Structures are given as structure tokens and as C-alpha cells.
Amino acid sequence: MKKRSRMVIAISVILIAVFGLYIFQSQRYRDTYLPRTNVAGVDVGGKTEAQANQLLQKHFEQQKFTLVDGTKKLVSFTGKTAGVKPEFTQKLASLKQQQNPWSWPWHLVRGTSMAQASQSLTVDQTTFNQFVDKTITQLNQGRTASKNATIVKKNGSFTISSAVSGNRLSAKQLKTTIRQGLASSNGQIAVKTAYAKPTVNADSSSLKQAVTKLEKLHNEKITYAINGDKVTVPKATIYSWLTYTNGKVSLDAAQVKAYIVSLNKQYATINKDRQFKSTKRGTVTVPAGTYGWSINTASEVTALSAKVLAGKDFTRTPIVQGSGYSTDKNDIGNTYIEVDKTNQHMWYYKDGQLVLDTDVVTGKPGQDTPSGVDFIWNKQTNATLKGTNDDGSAYASPVSYWMPVDYTGVGIHDASWQPKFGGDWYKEHGSHGCVNTPPTTMAKLYSLVDTGTPVVIF
Secondary structure, three states: HHHHHHHHHHHHHHHHHHHHHHHHHHHOOOOOEEEOEEEEEOEEEOOOHHHHHHHHHHHHHOOOEEEEHHHHHHHHEEOOEEEOOOOOOOHHHHHHHOHHHHHHHHHHHOOHHHHHEEEEEEEOOHHHHHHHHHHHHHHHHOOOEEOOOEEEOOOOOOEEOOOEEEOOEHHHHHHHHHHHHOOOOOEEOOOOHEEEEOOOOOOOOOHHHHHHHHHHHHHHOEEEEEEEEEOOHHHHHHHHHHEEEEOEEEEEHHHHHHHHHHHHHHHHOOOOOOEOOOOOEEEEEEEEEEOOEHHHEEEEEHHHHHHOOOOOEEEOOOOOOOOOOOOOOOOOOOOEEEOOOOOOOOEEEEEEEEEEEEEOOOOOOOOOOOOOOEEEEEEEEEEEEEOOOOOOOOEEEEEEEEEEEOOOOOOEEEOOOOOOOOOHHHHHHHOOOOEEEOOOOOHHHHHHHHOEEEEEEO
């Protein structure tokens, strides 16, 4: 019984001692900081505000920081260089008010986290950003950038390339690393955590979905109905168009344009000579004029790209510009005006049938009516034609009917001043380049011909 009483007394003494120590320490921490209190990388536990402030000021006057990569020291700097403001009075006072002196046992075990220590450090953000930006430019020289897994073309198909981990530093991550490292007690800041790591790996579901889409587009059946022909776009050509850029399946606009240009070169009629079956001289070669069509390359590239990316087989007719597009490979057609300068004669055919013909007077040698396949682009009554004579004097010729055929001032009109038409009259009395037509005949022609009608001059 006595032994048990002595044990109870001993335990009571120990408890009283522990409780007394707890009370004593709690009272102590009313005026000092709790144990393992870290401010900006400096342990101020057990210090008063004045003592802590003095310790911090001394620390940041002497402390130097070093960026390290493994065992390699990269660059050293002072806190001031990085924009550190050694101003702790307000921080210390706030921290003192927040702490609970009765919680010292818990704080003895837990201490202050690195994040909390870092937050207690004040930096000038502009100076800090400039320092990090300059430092990362220096450190990244010769470093290898990480590469995301992506899709590459190989042997006519699409494969996923593996990600590559490099050692190039991320500016955003390095700022976080240095900002927290400024609160490091030993001044060593490891940069390995700031490596810019790949963000997309080879097992990415988005990459796998993109490969499936690319293969589907690659296998599309694309057909052009152009100028009476059916042209199937080769799979190899479609393959050359397809790209995977910035996480998106798209088309290489330059490659698509190159294909459209090749179609245009093969099928467009603008700026091309033509073989023409004339009335009196058989098949003749007529140079290019204002008449003809071409593919509107910019519009067609946009329209074609949209159709391809839709992922369905399709047939399309290209967007064209100019005049005379047809599906029978004859853009002149069966309705046209024919001007034979050698025979000084003009014919008008409508739907393949001769409707009107007449002798004419074309340009005087030296002012020849230009050969070419043109078209009636305007019609005007009671016009005044103006120009310059051989001697440099100006002329103004009123006409009743005027149909321009090119963009240099050449056209078909009545010529009441001409006493005769046809034959060799043009050699001495020819026009300045226009096709002079008998007035009565011109009135009929004007009433019959529509704008857009081809005019073949040779």
C-alpha cells in the first residue's frame, strides 16, 4: 500500500513539474517567438521582436545565394540583387500577434513551413522579375529544351513521337523556385525543380485521337470536276497537306495552294493562246486577250481546306474568276464575234449559226488592231471616242454604238466617216486600232450582241 502511495506521489510530482515547465515556457513565449519559427530562412525561435529584427538584418547583410544544379554551382547573387527588401518590423509584429504562446509544444514539433517562411520575405517584384529573366537567359544557353510528344509523318503514315525531357529552365518555375529559395537557411537553391518538363506524353489520348483523324482525312476520296474533266486528288497529295501543329489537326496552306496553282496552270484559259477554227482561214492560233477564266486561288484554298477537314468524301467544282468557264473544254463556245484582219471581215455566230457578217476596217499598219480572244465588256450608245493622231493632235470621234473589247481603248463601233470597208482600204485609211463597222450593220450587231460575248481577233 505504501509502495503504491509513493508511486502516485512520484507521478504527481512529475505531472506538476511538466505542467510547471509548460506554464513557464508558455509565459516565456509571451515575449519571444515560438520554437522553430522561421522568418525568411532565419530561425528566430526564442528571440524577442528586437532580437529577431537585428538577427534578420545581419543575416541579409551577409547572406549570399547560389543556384545549384546537382553538384554544379551555376551563379551566386545577393538578396539585394534579387530585389529582397530587408524590412521585417511589420512582419515580426504581425507574426507576434498571431502566435499562441500556449501552443509551443505543437510548434516545437511542426515548426514553420518553407512556404510560410518564403511569404514573410518582401521583394521588389520589378527588380526580382528582371533578375530572374536575365539569369534564365544566361543559364539556358546550351541547355536542351524538353519536347512534347507529337505526331510526325513517316513512310506515308502518322506516328506518335515520344516526349523528350531536357534541362532547359522554365521562367515561371524558376521564379517560384528562387522566391522560395530566398528563405533557405543555407543559401543553396536547387534549380532542378524548375526544369521545363514535357506536358504531353506519348500515351496522350488527344494524340491518339488526332492520329485517327489524320488517317481518316488521308483516306478521303477528293475529286475535282473541272473543265469537263474528273480529277482525283492523289493520296500522296492529301498526305502532303496534312499537319499536326500546336495540338491541332490542320492543313499546310502552302501545299494546298501549290496544288490549286497546278490545277490552274493545267486548266485555266486566261493568258493562253487558243486554236480557233476560223471561217475562211482554217484553224489559226489566236494569242491571249482579255477573255478567259482562272481559279480564284485564295478563295479555293479556303473552301477546299474546309471541305477536307470535314472528313467526308466529296466532289467539287473550283471557284473561278474571269469569263468563259465551261465544262466542254471550249470556253469560246458557239456564240462569238470573229474578226479576220487579213480578210478585213467580221462574222457574228449565235449558237453555231451565222447571224451577221460584214466587211470592216481595222487598224492602220503601225496602229494595228491587237489580235487576241477578248470579250464585249460594255455597251454604250452615243459615245465620243478620244485619242491622239499620228501627228500628235487630239481627236474626238462621236459614234452611235460603242462596244469595248479590251482595256486599252480598242472596241467595235460604227464609222460613218469611212467611205468604204474591206479590201486594202485599211492600209492607208485604217483606224487607230478599233474595228470600224458600217453604221447600219453596227446598229444591228449592237442590238443582237450581249455583254460577255467573246470577240476573236486574228
